[in-house]
Amino acid sequence: MNPYMAVLRRDVSLALRRKNEVMTSVFFFVVVASLFPLGIGPEMNTLRLIAPGVLWVGALLASMLSLGRLFAGDHQDGTLEQMVLSSASLPGLVGAKILAHWLLSGLPLVLVSPVLALQFDLDAQAIEVLMATLLLGTPLLSLIGAVGAALTLGVRGADVLLSLLVLPLYVPALVFGAGAVQAQTAGLGASAHLSILAAMLLVAAVFSPWACASALRIALE
Amino acid sequence: MLSVTGLSCTRGERRLFSGVDFQLKAGTCLHLQGDNGVGKTSLLRQVSGLSPVAAGQVSWYGQPIADNEAFRAQRIYLGHELAMKDDLSAIENLQFDASIAGRTVSAEAVRSALKRLGLRGREDLPMRVLSQGQKHRAALARLLVRQATLWILDEPVVALDVPAQAAVGQLLQAHLDEGGMALVTSHQPLPIPHALIASYRLQG
Amino acid sequence: MTQHSNVLFRFAAPQAFYGLAGRLWPLFAALATALGVWGLWMGMFVAPADFQQGQAYRIIFVHVPASWMSMIIYLAMAFWALLGLTFNTRLSGMMNRALAPTGAMFAFLSLWTGALWGKPMWGTWWVWDARLTSELILFFLYLGFMGLTASIDDPRRADKAGGLLALVGAINVPVIYFSVRWWNTLHQGASVSVTQGSSMAQTMLWAMLLMALAFWLYAIAIALYRIRTLILEREKHTLWVEAELRPEGSS
Numbered sequence: 001m002n003p004y005m006a007v008l009r010r011d012v013s014l015a016l017r018r019k020n021e022v023m024t025s026v027f028f029f030v031v032v033a034s035l036f037p038l039g040i041g042p043e044m045n046t047l048r049l050i051a052p053g054v055l056w057v058g059a060l061l062a063s064m065l066s067l068g069r070l071f072a073g074d075h076q077d078g079t080l081e082q083m084v085l086s087s088a089s090l091p092g093l094v095g096a097k098i099l100a101h102w103l104l105s106g107l108p109l110v111l112v113s114p115v116l117a118l119q120f121d122l123d124a125q126a127i128e129v130l131m132a133t134l135l136l137g138t139p140l141l142s143l144i145g146a147v148g149a150a151l152t153l154g155v156r157g158a159d160v161l162l163s164l165l166v167l168p169l170y171v172p173a174l175v176f177g178a179g180a181v182q183a184q185t186a187g188l189g190a191s192a193h194l195s196i197l198a199a200m201l202l203v204a205a206v207f208s209p210w211a212c213a214s215a216l217r218i219a220l221e
Numbered sequence: 222m223l224s225v226t227g228l229s230c231t232r233g234e235r236r237l238f239s240g241v242d243f244q245l246k247a248g249t250c251l252h253l254q255g256d257n258g259v260g261k262t263s264l265l266r267q268v269s270g271l272s273p274v275a276a277g278q279v280s281w282y283g284q285p286i287a288d289n290e291a292f293r294a295q296r297i298y299l300g301h302e303l304a305m306k307d308d309l310s311a312i313e314n315l316q317f318d319a320s321i322a323g324r325t326v327s328a329e330a331v332r333s334a335l336k337r338l339g340l341r342g343r344e345d346l347p348m349r350v351l352s353q354g355q356k357h358r359a360a361l362a363r364l365l366v367r368q369a370t371l372w373i374l375d376e377p378v379v380a381l382d383v384p385a386q387a388a389v390g391q392l393l394q395a396h397l398d399e400g401g402m403a404l405v406t407s408h409q410p411l412p413i414p415h416a417l418i419a420s421y422r423l424q425g
Numbered sequence: 426m427t428q429h430s431n432v433l434f435r436f437a438a439p440q441a442f443y444g445l446a447g448r449l450w451p452l453f454a455a456l457a458t459a460l461g462v463w464g465l466w467m468g469m470f471v472a473p474a475d476f477q478q479g480q481a482y483r484i485i486f487v488h489v490p491a492s493w494m495s496m497i498i499y500l501a502m503a504f505w506a507l508l509g510l511t512f513n514t515r516l517s518g519m520m521n522r523a524l525a526p527t528g529a530m531f532a533f534l535s536l537w538t539g540a541l542w543g544k545p546m547w548g549t550w551w552v553w554d555a556r557l558t559s560e561l562i563l564f565f566l567y568l569g570f571m572g573l574t575a576s577i578d579d580p581r582r583a584d585k586a587g588g589l590l591a592l593v594g595a596i597n598v599p600v601i602y603f604s605v606r607w608w609n610t611l612h613q614g615a616s617v618s619v620t621q622g623s624s625m626a627q628t629m630l631w632a633m634l635l636m637a638l639a640f641w642l643y644a645i646a647i648a649l650y651r652i653r654t655l656i657l658e659r660e661k662h663t664l665w666v667e668a669e670l671r672p673e674g675s676s
Contacts, residue, residue, distance in 0.1 A: 001320050001325065002320070003320050003321050003322075003323060006317055006320035006321065007321070010306075010309070010313075010317050013309075014306060014308055014309065017308050018308065076302075077302055077303065077304060077305065077306065077307070078300060078301075078302025078303060078304035078305075079304045079305075079306065081271065081298075081300060081302065081304065082304045082318065082321060083321060084271065085269065085270065085271065085293070085298055086293070086321045086322055086323075087290060087293040087294045087322065087323055088321055088322075088323060093321070147593055151573060151586050151589065151590055152573065152576075155573070155576045155577055156576050157576055158576075161569075161572050161573060161576055164565065164568060164569045164572055165569040165572075165573060165590065167565065168562045168565040168566050168569065168594075168597075168601065169593070169594070169597050169601075171562055171601050171604060171605065172597075172600050172601055172603075172604035175604040175605065175607060175608045176604060176607075179607070179608065200600070211589065211593055214510075214589055215586065215589055218582055218585045218586050218589065219582070219586070220271055221271070221272050221273060221581070221582060232579075235662070236662070273513075
């Protein structure tokens with residue numbers, strides 16, 4: 001088995017043996033989405049209006065909270081060091097870890113989003129667009145967030161610092177992700193937004209593993 | 222042959238050591254000694270390629286170790302951490318370790334490697350249920366699985382009981398007999414014949 | 426060519442740069458003060474009142490130059506970061522640490538003056554204008570850099586990690602700006618700016634340029650001043666620093 005598949009398989013099977021990693025992201029998403037109506041009021045027109053933003057922010061925060069675990073476990077027990085030392089391409093290994101992270105923390109959000117969208121009375125087309133934006137957006141968030149996780153590896157107060165570093169960089173994804181759903185409900189069509197999200201995802205997929213690898217080498221010096 | 226010339230290390234604002242020179246030829250083991258805090262681990266990390274070399278040169282058969290594919294493939298570094306996942310079994314851990322290094326090993330090969338270190342019957346259980354000593358033995362089994370030429374080991378026998386130390390000694394001796402080389406730090410004497418050991422004392 | 430690069434690399438050594446910075450910063454500070462006074466005088470008294478906003482608009486003579494500086498300083502940090510990561514120089518990291526607080530200060534000043542400007546215009550203390558929102562995000566990027574470099578104990582690791590963060594941030598700044606503009610125009614957001622359509626009076630432009638220059642010189646002066654302290658801190662184990670810090674007259 002090649003090194004990258006090995007990393008992907010290992011990360012996924014490790015998480016499935018514990019199960020809480022998958023569950024906490026989804027529960028957080030659900031809880032956040034449920035808090036907003038409680039805070040704002042049950043008026044359906046308002047909720048329909050704020051739904052794209054609320055659901056996207058919820059997914060964004062849920063994705064961000066799980067980033068701390070991306071490299072920390074491997075760093076503590078020394079397996080990360082072995083990955084940095086190996087002859088395999090470090091950006092490739094990092095890419096595999098990020099893919100595993102997305103499969104466990106990002107994809108479940110995409111799958112749960114229609115249920116939450118119904119609570120906000122979004123129509124079928126809007127839900128389709130929402131799922132599409134999350135399908136493109138959650139890997140993008142994982143890729144961007146991974147750089148932050150690598151930079152703050154083993155640092156005091158890493159969790160809060162990670163949020164501070166990563167949230168400004170999340171803004172474009174949020175704007176185009178939520179904007180796509182709003183454009184759809186306004187009847188304007190979301191293809192432009194989705195294309196931009198796809199482009200950002202491609203660029204991030206190329207650059208983020210490389211930036212993460214540099215950050216990890218700096219952290220392990 | 223590994224050759225180190227003029228190596229120095231600064232951690233934060235302290236100068237740990239400077240002007241370190243030594244060579245490691247096939248079939249020899251260099252026992253790196255020194256007081257606590259003098260920088261033995263930092264030296265090993267520089268030689269293994271983890272830490273950048275700010276001053277001096279580390280060469281592998283004449284070529285610098287930076288961006289050296291051959292060096293990466295032929296050396297193995299074991300630091301203070303075991304590099305084993307608690308939720309995976311010893312076999313799964315070692316197979317993963319081999320995959321990262323670009324090798325595929327069968328479960329039987331891993332089992333026999335673990336047996337040589339005295340670990341039998343618990344290879345399929347999650348590492349979490351093994352004792353500290355058993356975990357260390359499993360971690361050291363990767364030396365057999367990876368088959369690297371240069372072994373860089375930071376305190377390999379510190380958590381082992383006497384029989385386990387003897388097993389490691391046999392491994393090390395066999396490795397040197399086959400033409401391998403080792404760079405080892407240890408507070409205890411190494412469990413191999415004196416004739417095979419060269420010593421280097423690191424001064425501040 | 427070799428002569429030039431020799432000069433550059435000579436000043437890359439902290440000790441040489443310490444001396445150079447010591448000689449230069451008072452000059453920059455004096456120039457900055459002179460231009461600042463001139464610029465403020467022009468902005469507050471000489472430039473005519475805006476035909477729509479009256480006297481309240483005068484705050485742009487601080488707001489706009491501060492915005493410009495906050496962006497220029499971030500670019501400078503990205504430049505030093507690239508230099509530092511490529512050539513592994515110690516001074517680049519220190520330069521970034523010296524620049525970041527000033528950049529953050531200008532970003533905050535821009536936000537604060539933006540709010541002060543918005544209040545008479547829109548009646549609210551904050552407006553989700555595209556530029557102000559981008560400025561807010563830039564402010565967070567500065568805070569992130571300062572937070573990261575402050576949290577890492579090993580100075581070399583902190584320098585490199587901060588440098589990488591500055592580079593990643595700099596690449597993202599255009600993307601963030603573009604997306605915020607999209608977001609703002611899509612929602613017909615408010616805009617805080619001088620009257621659209623009318624060209625700016627000569628004196629207004631002059632005053633803004635003077636203030637921008639004054640801020641730039643101030644930023645250089647304070648960065649040079651700050652980096653001297655950083656150099657002393659980092660190199661305190663060397664002989665020349667020990668000699669520097671010894672009180673006058675003792676052996």
